[in-house]
Amino acid sequence: MARLKDDAQWIVLMGFIVSFSLFFLALVLNQSTVIGQTTAESVSEFPKDDIRGIRSLMIQDAYLDTTDANNIRYDIQTLAMSRQNAVVSFWNTSTSTSTETFTTGEILYNNGVLIYKEEWTARE
């Protein structure tokens, strides 16, 4: 019986390697298209502008007179609950030393998915 020539085994092995690398490249390409979608979705779902808007009002509220500040506090809580499905709460206090006055505030925002908490301080 003639001996089997085994040179072809190298060709088959190379074929395997090439096809496997193609397979993994295709897998990477397949996943990469979903990335744009999921990123845009998570950006759209994150209430960045809601929080920024509400935060700016809460800080403005600290510098209004007492009647307006109280009115606007309840306005913000009412509107946030009914129009943005968010429970919000905030406190502003003013502390004075002999030389300086500090205004500090605490902001709480919760829309069921995201909880945001902030403390801020400003020197007058």
Next chain:
Amino acid sequence: MVNTDGQLYTIEGLAASLILLLTAFLVVNTTSVFTLGDTHISDMQLETTGNDALAMMDHAVNATPSGTIGKSPLRQIVEVPDSANRTLFVQMFDNITNNRSIGRDRIQFSANFSYAHGTAMMPSSTPVNMTTPLGSSRFLTGGEHAVRATRWLIADVGDPPGTMASARERAVLVEVYLWRD
């Protein structure tokens, strides 16, 4: 004598064809999902455009030498939402969002604002008025794929808006629905 060497070649051939088939499937599958991702990206951009436009309109002019601080155009419109001011809102918002170096964009919008009635101090017992229109470039029929842009501001809004007697500082939420047609 029967030779069994051929079996090895058959198994290799089968394995290679399976791998090629899977690769071809993945490649074809890859090209077909592009439109899905694109939809959400343009939604995100439209929302940002709307929020930026509202932020620009809520920018007050500089204080005068005598020290009086001007109100932003958006605040003036919200405080007196008569037909002249609603037209002003539509023109302003339309120009900011649809401005391009060549031609105009096709963004359409419908805007309104909400505020809390009365002086009730409990959030749960205060009804919200959300029906004051600020004008629209086209009527919202429900078939549009709209996104929402919002802006919070403090304004001397009466109840109903424009009534001087009941005007006090209120938190107002301006909401704009935007879509491309």
